[in-house]
Amino acid sequence: MSSVSSSEARHRRRLTNGVKQALRETTVRLASLNHQVSGKLGLRDIDYDCLNLLNMHGPIGPGALAKLAGVHPATMTGVLDRLEKAGWVARDRDPADRRATVLSVRRERGAEVVALYASANAAMDDICDAYTPEQLAVITDxxxxxAEAGLKATQEL
Structure with missing residues (x-):
């Protein structure tokens, strides 16, 4: 016999579905925001996504970035050509392997991005102020x- 009543199970399912729906809405809203930001920066969405990934995981090689972005290496070459030409990324020789290339974000362009997210960041600060440090730790976890579940599902596709 289960220790959870059927009404408790239904309530939990509703709450879980609410979380999933909120994540879907958040994903759509953030994708729209990122689309607007990429447009203001004169970047394609995929270029901006790759720039974000490089900012989070770099410096890394083009192959590793292509894998993170889920794009073909030939597609990544075009993305990197555009980002380098626009002054967003630098391609340097890998000090560990002079035959390899390592990519890094050019930090001097960062202020442009920060300015475009200023109101969203301020709103997030206000939202986070309503939570205790312990609650913020749970939300972060x-x-x-x-995000890991999304990455795993992407890899399975």
Whole structure:
């Protein structure tokens, strides 16, 4: 016999579905925001996505970035050509292997991005102010785990 009543199970399912729906809405809203930011920066969405990934995981090689972005290496070459030409990324020789290339974000362009996210960041600060440090730790853990689940699902496709 289960220790959870059927009404408790239904309530939990509703709450879980609410979380999933909120994540879907958040994903759509953030994708729209990122699309607007990429447009203001004169970048294609995929270029901006790759720039974000490089900012989070770099410096790394083009192959590793292509894998993170889920794009073909030939597509990545075009993305990197555009980002380098626009002054967003630098391609340097890998000090560990002079035959390899390592990519890094050119930090001097960062202020442009920060300015475009200023109102969103201020709103997030206000939202976070309503939570205790312990609650913020739980939210952070949840979001990291949700991101990992999304990555795993992407890899399975």
């Amino acid at each position: 949840f979001l990291h785990r949700a």
